[in-house]
Amino acid sequence: MSPDLGKLDDLLAELKPYNAALVAVSKTRPSTDIDVVFKHGQLDFGENYVREMAEKYSELPPSIRWHFIGHLQSNKVKLIAPFVHLIHGVDSEALVSEISKQAIKLKRNIDLLLQVYIASEETKFGLSREEAVRFGTDLINTPMQGVRIRGLMGMASLSENEQLVRSEFQSLKRTFDTISSNINKENQDNFKILSMGMSGDYKIALDEGSTMVRIGSAIFGDRS
Ligand SMILES: *Cc1c(COP(=O)(O)O)cnc(C)c1O
16 A cells, blocks of 8 residues: 555644644555655654664665654664654663663764653553653753653553543643653753654644654555
């Protein structure tokens, strides 16, 4: 199946009034499909697997901004550190330390989002809301060299229950606002990204304050 560029245009128009950014989630899709979407003007792409992302990076134009949205293991950070634009799924101090170490080596800054566990399901990764507030506030007010905490990311339950999904997004937004009000004034401009919403729930996420949605199947078709 080829990407649906009409759907992409509709999505961009829908995001505009919210001032929200689109990350086109391209995991499992061939580079040829990504190139079609890139040539249409989309710059931000999201991937879940380190090797897959590194391979696509080597095949596609360097102006693509690669977002890592999967669960990142510390021993794989070095494979994406030279080129990654934003790492969405950071959920431990050990991982932040490793990213900092690689960033220093490369003499670059790497932007991160802390992943917060908001779903009622058991399988999702992330920090609890309390941990996110404590850890986020500390890391922003006393930064580690080479890394910048730009915001939060979360995934709601995969559920038809709209009220449940909405309340999970609301709790992530409240966590975001708490950290925002805790941190020093000079850091507030850096902490602006709330990454929430996928193909099935992005409309609810936008209503609840998302500034960045991660959408795959609505653009590229169902993953087989
Ligand atoms: C796969 C994935 C998405 C996109 O899911 P779709 O339902 O295809 O839009 C978004 N975020 C994360 C973390 C994902 O793993």
